[in-house]
Amino acid sequence: MKIENLTVRYGSFTAVDGVSIEVPPGGVVGLVGESGSGKSTLARAVSGLVPYEGRIEGARRIQMVFQDPYASLDPRMSVGASVAEGVRAPRAQRQAEVERLLGLVSLPAEVATRYPRELSGGQRQRVAIARALGAEPDLLVADEITSALDVSVQGSVLNLVKRLREELGLSILFISHNLAVVRYVSDSVAVMHGGKLVEFGPTEQVVDEPTHEYTRSLLEAVPRLVRH
Ligand SMILES: Nc1ncnc2c1ncn2[C@@H]1O[C@H](COP(=O)(O)OP(=O)(O)OP(=O)(O)O)[C@@H](O)[C@H]1O
Numbered sequence: 001m002k003i004e005n006l007t008v009r010y011g012s013f014t015a016v017d018g019v020s021i022e023v024p025p026g027g028v029v030g031l032v033g034e035s036g037s038g039k040s041t042l043a044r045a046v047s048g049l050v051p052y053e054g055r056i057e058g059a060r061r062i063q064m065v066f067q068d069p070y071a072s073l074d075p076r077m078s079v080g081a082s083v084a085e086g087v088r089a090p091r092a093q094r095q096a097e098v099e100r101l102l103g104l105v106s107l108p109a110e111v112a113t114r115y116p117r118e119l120s121g122g123q124r125q126r127v128a129i130a131r132a133l134g135a136e137p138d139l140l141v142a143d144e145i146t147s148a149l150d151v152s153v154q155g156s157v158l159n160l161v162k163r164l165r166e167e168l169g170l171s172i173l174f175i176s177h178n179l180a181v182v183r184y185v186s187d188s189v190a191v192m193h194g195g196k197l198v199e200f201g202p203t204e205q206v207v208d209e210p211t212h213e214y215t216r217s218l219l220e221a222v223p224r225l226v227r228h
């Protein structure tokens with residue numbers, strides 16, 4: 001997926017200003033930046049949810065997973081029904097497909113009969129990911145998917161993202177305000193600041209030799225332990 005010179009305006013305010021990013025097939029690009037820097041707005045443009053100027057090419061089927069799984073899961077629908085809704089398989093094969101998708105995100109098949117409120121936050125986020133995968137996306141846009149989770153389960157969801165990428169060859173635009181989290185899952189890192197892209201390159205390069213003062217300040221906020 002290729003984003004070229006993307007600009008998104010809300011009235012006279014420019015939330016995303018001329019951003020160009022490429023997510024190669026099977027690649028994970030991390031998008032990082034402080035609150036209000038325009039990350040979710042870029043995600044919404046990529047998903048066709050807001051009008052934009054510029055070009056977005058290459059990804060036909062895009063699925064989004066959000067910070068709050070309640071945004072993508074209907075609380076009145078069982079997990080099985082929610083996951084089945086997005087599935088592309090014919091009706092007779094849906095149940096088996098739902099079980100396969102739950103397995104992909106390491107949830108037991110019996111979770112299908114439960115409702116979102118009967119799950120932990122981490123389990124709910126796994127269900128939201130399973131539901132997105134059912135649509136067979138060629139790009140997954142993950143917007144702060146671990147930010148609302150307890151620290152103890154954040155790691156397991158990040159490992160799930162890594163595993164899905166390896167097993168399915170999924171392309172992922174992984175958004176977080178946390179550079180440590182982004183660094184852990186991404187091949188390249190894009191840094192946004194005030195709607196502009198201030199840095200974009202291979203993860204190691206961005207982390208080890210940041211060219212922009214803002215990236216350096218983000219790095220300073222990352223606890224030493226995870227910086228190696
Ligand atoms: N629907 C809207 N109408 C007007 N302004 C908006 C709208 N949505 C977002 N904005 C503004 O656009 C800017 C970018 O918002 P956005 O949600 O993209 O930031 P973000 O980087 O995702 O932040 P966060 O880390 O808090 O999620 C902010 O200044 C925000 O107030």
Ligand SMILES: [Mg+2]
Binds near residue numbers: 040143
């Ligand atoms: Mg956001």
